[in-house]
Every structure is written in C-alpha cells, then in structure tokens.
Amino acid sequence: MSTSNHPDQAWFVSYAAGSLTPSFNLLLQAHLAVCSQCRCGLKKADEIGAQFMFGGEEAPMDNFEMPNPQLGVNQNESIEWGKDEVTDLSQFFDHYIGTHLDGLQWMNAGKGLQLCKLSDSDDDKMLMLRAAPGTVLPKHRHNGSELTLVLKGAYFCEDALFKVGDIEDADDTTLHQPVVTNDSECICVAAVDGPLRFSGLLQRVAQPFLGI
Template identity: 35%
Template sequence: MTLHVQHHISDELLLDYATGNLAEGWSIAVATHLALCPACRDRLSFMEHTGGQLLEATEVTDKEVSPADSWAAMKAKMAAQGSVRTPAAKPVAAPRDLPILPEPLRSYLGGDIHDLKWRALGRGAYHIPIKTGDKESQVRLLKIPAGKPVPEHSHGGRELTLVLKGAFTDGATVFKRGDIEEADETLTHQPVATPDDDCICLAVTDAPLKFKSLLVRLVQPVLGI
C-alpha cells in the first residue's frame, strides 16, 4: 500500500510548531501528521534551517522583533529560494503490518486501534478523549461509520482533523490517511465518511462546535464536544 498525502499543514501552523509556540493538543496533531507526511517533514527541516540562518545573520539590536516581522522575514527568505508553496508529496511505503496510529499519538492512547476502548457518541459513531497538559485545546479520536455523515456544524475557533484510517469527503474534497483539514469560524460543513471503510480521525479544537441540529446541541454538554 502506498500513501499519498494531498492536504498539508499551513505554513503558519508549521512555523508555530517549529518555534515551540503551539499548545500540546495542536502539537500532537502536527507531530502525528509529520509522522505520515515526508513532504511536511522536509518543509519543517527547511524552516528550521532557514530560521537558523536568519538568526545567525541578524545583528543584535535593542529593537524587539515581533512574531509578524519574523514570519515576514521567513516567507521572504523562502520565496527567494522558491520554497513558499507546499512541495509535492512523495509516496510513502506503508506496509500493512505497520501500526495504524503513529507516534506520538500511539503513546498518548496506550496502544494501537485494536487496543482501544471506544465511547459511544450515538448513530454508530465513537470517540476517545485524549488528556493533555494544556487548557487551550480539546483532543479526541473519532470513529465515523462508513458512509455516515458528521452532524452539520460550524466552529467557535480552530479545528484540525487528521485522517488516520479510511477517508471522508467535505464537499467535493476527499481527505485520506495522512491528510489534515484546518477549519475555522468561517466554515460550516458536514464531513461524510466514505462508504468503503469506517473513518478514524484525530480531531483537535479550541472551542465547542456549533451544531445545526437542536438534538445534537441538547446532548452536546454530555458528550463534551
């Protein structure tokens, strides 16, 4: 089986990860995506190398440099070397005997998919909340039955969804293993698991989802989503 990752982490999010400015929950999602995506590992390596060069070339002054200025300098440096856009993903060999859950996620959950104890969400869906040390994000593993939709919702903040098994569609876009979707307050959507297999995803949010269905909103505090 060959893995082709098509949907990647944004430059801004990857830079925050590289500089240690992400809370633990977001970092879990980014690190797990990086374990599956050699293209983003290459981007991270390039950012770290470029950042080191910028640091060495920067004269020490009394003027404080803002994060925005640092990011602008980083993008200018990357543009000069033709590396601003996301590079094409390289196929990754993924033998069937490899774990479904890569590190570091597997250690957070204490095992691979077949070792886990799922909690029912209703309508055949399941989840596993993942404890972290930060109070900014909520992290959970989701299992959506093949061919079934997630209730339509918008967002009170940012949401990262990383596919680990199976796939889902969001409109005309398909997200498969290794793909990551980044959503914010501007997006209202209803992802649907593809009919060939259950979809297992890692989801990270920083605010409760805003569901369209009244019934889902009523049970939302109990489910903690």
C-alpha cells in the same frame, strides 16, 4: 476553508516556534512522518526560526561543562525533516498516545459515530472519532482551530477527499459536514482549541453531555 489535504504553512511556523499545545503538536508530528512536502515546509520554518534565534541578543551562560564522551553520539534522530518516510500510521496509538486502539473507551455520539476524549482542557482537546461506513457527521463550526488527521478509511468534506495521513485544517470560518466513504469505517484524531458549534438542535442539546 482550505481544500488542501495538508495543514496551512502557518501551522509549521507555529510548530517551529514551539508555540503549539500538545494535541496539535502530536497531530502534526504524525502527519510530518508520512508527508515529505510538509517536512520540507517545516524545514523552511526552522530556517526562519534560526534567523530569529541567531539574529537576536546574547545572554551569558552561567556554566560550561564538557559532555562526558562516554555518553556516545548515536541518539535517535529527533529532527522531523531528517527522518525517513513512514508509510503506515497504524502505529500512531502505540507511538504517540501510548495505548492501543482497542484500549480506548468509546462513547456513542450519534448514529454510526463513536467518540473518545484523549485529552481535555479549555484550549487543548484531543478527540478520537470512529464512524461507520457512510456516516454523515453533524454539520458544525468551530470557536477556534481544528486539525483532523485520518488514521483509517476516508471521508469527504465539501469537494475534498481526506485519506489516511491527510489533515483537514478548519478554523472559525469553516462550516463543514464530513461524510464517511462507503467502503470502510473511518477513524480520525482531532485537535481542537475551542468548543464546536453545531448547526442541529439535537447536537446542541447533546453537546454538554459529550463534552465537545
């Protein structure tokens, strides 16, 4: 398990390659908005991507049309590493999810823990987790990758503290048990591409009902 609070650079290679599912893209976009180090990592991945694209073959274009000059040239910047730093992720829901935190429907998932599924397919799930101060989450592994972005509060996992804007990068080699700090509730959003594997019998029994 990585104890870094940033995703592995391999994620930015995949992001730059356009090979991620929507939930992973969203999480990384939100982290990129607050992390200059990772914006730099993405730019490097784009530089290599450009080598692949412009070092490849050519395919003749069927058409050419001159853009209408009336279209203007001042669109919003869409390149992550060209954007200014964002210091507040509280707009995450409005901006990325299209709904406010209060509009989500939470399920109880254990003592002090609530869960909301934002998207759910076999290889791309997005989960919101809301945990009361001091909550100890069930110990679990993954059948795949998991990226967890902290939106509010903080939690410990192993020796690392994950705060607002941090990402925990877990995969099938990771066995972890997040513990929320005592000073505030913790809200996270997680992207996963495979089912979780819980260590506890109770969680394994409840897992099909929670759909995680």
